[in-house]
Amino acid sequence: MNSILASHRGLSPEQRLAGLVDSAGPETELPRPFRTRRGPTVHWSAESCKLWTEVSRSIRVYGRAIPHVPLPLPGGGRLMIDENEKQSINGVKLDRPLPLYDIAIWLSNPERGGVVANWSQFLLAMSCVVRRLPPLQEEEWAGWMDNEGWPGIDSPSAQIAEPILGRLSHPFFKFIGKQSEQKPDDSTSIGYIARGNPRLMEVIGGAPSEAWLEILEHAEDEFGKLFRLMVAPRLVVxxxxxxxxxxxxxxxxxxxxxxxPKVWRVLVAYSLEPPGHPGAETMKHLFWCWSGEHENWMPSVRQVRSARMLREAIVGLGENSSLSPIMYSENTSAIPVRGKSGLF
Structure with missing residues (x-):
């Protein structure tokens, strides 16, 4: 990843992302709805462009889109926004907000409709990947990423249908599940529903579907490992x-x-891949390597002060504690403290 990013460091973010897309694989690795539309030129009318121009103007002036106006999508489909700014596509409610201003800018031109084969499915997938970014203090980032991230897979076993408390579904299974006829409830998770629909995964195609279908064939070997992994969000609105x-x-x-959208679709497709696969690894490394090869996430001044106080307290316990952490699970460590009873 550093070899790809190094040659573009010092350029604008737009130039750097363009370089990343140029280094991506062939378009056939993208899910089919994300690919460039083939066949006759999609009809994208001046009236539709005018509606999207009004969306961009409304956001620029009022900070939000005008609600309850059906917004057409190239090739068919409608995006709706209600008075609470909740969005839906063809009646399917979106859990996360789309970058409406960017979309409005792109769709305000009649020549730009065909760059994506199926806008409804592409934007549905995007909504499963992105997260709304609120104002955050420096110390709040780690907690936000933990709350908004998702496990490698939402269940330790393919046989478990029930939702597991506190576990979000991977964006790929959210994307597939939202297109399935069965709806999730208290006894059936959207991930379980999606995994029962391999035919739709095959229809969607691309590298994410191929990777997940391979994992589902070896579910007993893969689910436990993926369940213990956490993925932090990388695309935000x-x-x-x-x-x-x-x-x-x-x-x-x-x-x-x-x-x-040629940049968006690559980033969204990468985010749909399972942890450890090339696209998912690219999204992870983009975070850590964007600014430099050896960039580190540094604690804030207050966090450094708190860490010093904790160290002093641990040292003060003498032989009843230790600065060396112990591992009590694969991903979790702790500082040992021995009480008066002699128990840790």
């Missing part, structure tokens, strides 16, 4: 625009993403 989270000056920073 800030001020109705799409951003990529990267490490800059020792802390997370949102970089605006180019207004170009």
């Amino acid at each position: 800030l001020d109705h625009r799409l951003h990529l989270l990267v490490l800059r000056d020792g802390k997370p920073f949102p970089v605006p993403v180019t207004v170009d």
